[in-house]
Amino acid sequence: MSGFRSAVVTFPGSNCDRDMAVALEKVSGSAPFRVWHGDAELPERLDFIALPGGFSYGDYLRSGAMAARSPIMRAVIEAAGRGVPVLGVCNGFQVLTEAGLLPGALMRNAGIRFVCREVPLIVENSQSLFTSGYDRGQRIVVPVAHHDGNYFADAATLDRLEGEGRVAFRYAEEVNGSARAIAGVLNDTGNVLGMMPHPERAIEPAHGGTDGRALFESAVKGLVGA
Amino acid sequence: MKVRVHVSLKNGVLDPQGRAIQHSLEGLGFSGVSDVRAGRLIELEVDDSVTDQALDEMCRKLLANMVIENYRVERVAA
Numbered sequence: 001m002s003g004f005r006s007a008v009v010t011f012p013g014s015n016c017d018r019d020m021a022v023a024l025e026k027v028s029g030s031a032p033f034r035v036w037h038g039d040a041e042l043p044e045r046l047d048f049i050a051l052p053g054g055f056s057y058g059d060y061l062r063s064g065a066m067a068a069r070s071p072i073m074r075a076v077i078e079a080a081g082r083g084v085p086v087l088g089v090c091n092g093f094q095v096l097t098e099a100g101l102l103p104g105a106l107m108r109n110a111g112i113r114f115v116c117r118e119v120p121l122i123v124e125n126s127q128s129l130f131t132s133g134y135d136r137g138q139r140i141v142v143p144v145a146h147h148d149g150n151y152f153a154d155a156a157t158l159d160r161l162e163g164e165g166r167v168a169f170r171y172a173e174e175v176n177g178s179a180r181a182i183a184g185v186l187n188d189t190g191n192v193l194g195m196m197p198h199p200e201r202a203i204e205p206a207h208g209g210t211d212g213r214a215l216f217e218s219a220v221k222g223l224v225g226a
Numbered sequence: 227m228k229v230r231v232h233v234s235l236k237n238g239v240l241d242p243q244g245r246a247i248q249h250s251l252e253g254l255g256f257s258g259v260s261d262v263r264a265g266r267l268i269e270l271e272v273d274d275s276v277t278d279q280a281l282d283e284m285c286r287k288l289l290a291n292m293v294i295e296n297y298r299v300e301r302v303a304a
Contacts, residue, residue: 062291065291069288105293105294110242112242112246150240153293177240
């Protein structure tokens with residue numbers, strides 16, 4: 001399945017960018033472009049943009065806050081506005097909320113501690129570009145590794161997200177205190193997904209699980225079929 | 227001129243760090259502390275030409291996350 005044009009953005013302090021690039025290459029057959037935070041432009045005709053996990057800018061000020069204002073994010077926001085699929089995982093999710101591409105904020109875990117383990121998730125929306133490879137209500141297991149994964153939004157926003165089917169994944173057990181156990185949310189046009197769990201860390205048996213693979217397969221299939 | 231920006235969590239936003247601090251105070255034997263909210267103080271050194279409006283914009287665009295935080299700008303006489 002050659003010709004899938006994706007990009008992985010690396011910020012200073014990103015540490016899951018390589019895993020993300022490997023996952024995209026393994027699933028799509030094409031190596032992604034690697035883009036640096038200080039770049040002003042993205043490669044042309046992208047099919048997919050990934051913001052990886054890590055601790056961009058040392059989590060200074062707030063997790064994702066500095067990265068969200070870096071030069072490359074202007075291009076990412078513009079691409080998202082044109083409908084290019086954007087996936088933000090972990091710190092990438094924090095960057096997406098800080099950049100205003102997704103509602104809400106990710107706060108310190110309710111239990112204060114860094115949480116690093118596999119967690120069960122429920123797929124709440126299997127109609128999206130990123131989740132069409134799953135069944136609604138399916139239980140999957142994907143690792144998390146974060147300190148600031150406690151999703152917060154006001155009640156009206158949460159109601160709207162739920163009403164519009166924009167909760168992509170929910171934790172099937174208590175993990176970090178997230179409002180309504182939300183683990184991943186979509187934007188209003190469905191082309192931006194942010195999630196705390198790491199699907200790129202669960203794409204082959206050697207990882208201990210392959211439940212993350214369908215997310216990348218969904219995106220690749222959706223775009224090749226389009 | 228020095229400007230202090232006080233950033234605090236909005237009412238109703240749970241503050242796990244504040245709660246942990248409160249527990250630690252209790253552990254140290256201090257009683258009567260019913261709540262702790264942790265915020266952030268950011269000090270800026272700015273030219274006199276920097277307007278209140280510009281400071282406001284700095285807060286909204288970067289220094290505070292308006293989803294969860296409030297801010298207060300205080301100009302401090304040199």
